[in-house]
Amino acid sequence: MVKYPAGSLTNYSQDQTTLFKPKKNNHRKDVVFSDRGMNLEQQINESNKFYLLEELAVVHKKPTPVQIVKVDYPKRSRAVIKEAYFRQASTTDYNGVYKGYYLDFEAKETKNKTSFPLKNFHEHQIIHLSRCLKQQGICFTIIRFVTLDRYFVTPASFVIKAWKAKNKSSMTLAELEKNSIEIKVGFRPTLPYLDAVDQFISKVKLSK
Numbered sequence: 001m002v003k004y005p006a007g008s009l010t011n012y013s014q015d016q017t018t019l020f021k022p023k024k025n026n027h028r029k030d031v032v033f034s035d036r037g038m039n040l041e042q043q044i045n046e047s048n049k050f051y052l053l054e055e056l057a058v059v060h061k062k063p064t065p066v067q068i069v070k071v072d073y074p075k076r077s078r079a080v081i082k083e084a085y086f087r088q089a090s091t092t093d094y095n096g097v098y099k100g101y102y103l104d105f106e107a108k109e110t111k112n113k114t115s116f117p118l119k120n121f122h123e124h125q126i127i128h129l130s131r132c133l134k135q136q137g138i139c140f141t142i143i144r145f146v147t148l149d150r151y152f153v154t155p156a157s158f159v160i161k162a163w164k165a166k167n168k169s170s171m172t173l174a175e176l177e178k179n180s181i182e183i184k185v186g187f188r189p190t191l192p193y194l195d196a197v198d199q200f201i202s203k204v205k206l207s208k
Contacts, residue, residue, distance in 0.1 A: 046190040051194065058096045107141070118171065140153055140200065142154075
């Protein structure tokens with residue numbers, strides 16, 4: 001099965017209607033989404049929908065280039081993809097624009113409790129993040145420690161340095177605590193990662 005950028009099959013016209021005529025939300029304000037069993041990608045996708053509806057940022061999941069080889073049609077109104085392959089290596093998971101800044105970031109999860117394995121990053125992702133940084137983009141990784149229920153927004157510069165270091169196979173939890181911005185799961189947005197981005201932007205402004 002091939003997932004679309006938002007992770008689900010969404011009716012485009014319905015999305016646009018919702019965008020310009022937001023429905024009233026009757027949820028309690030103290031609801032926390034951490035109990036909904038969502039993975040990191042789903043949490044970020046829901047957050048991006050909120051940011052879009054509130055006109056705070058435009059961030060989308062990048063589509064993965066797929067070449068379809070074989071399709072079956074069990075019914076005239078339904079097509080089933082039987083065989084497909086990736087046409088090229090993907091870069092990072094998300095990109096967009098916020099306050100005039102280009103955002104580019106990766107989302108990663110681990111069940112480890114004390115470190116994050118660097119093998120989860122691929123060389124083409126490191127190269128892509130390096131190139132975006134050279135163009136003054138705001139680049140980072142959102143790392144989730146699943147069993148600890150902790151989330152870190154880690155600057156791409158630190159990830160790249162760790163990945164390139166010799167004899168280094170992981171980033172320890174202590175290193176991430178020191179070099180990242182920790183965020184908490186909440187409600188509207190589900191994962192407020194733009195709070196961390198604001199801090200990155202402030203540092204960029206101070207350096208000019």
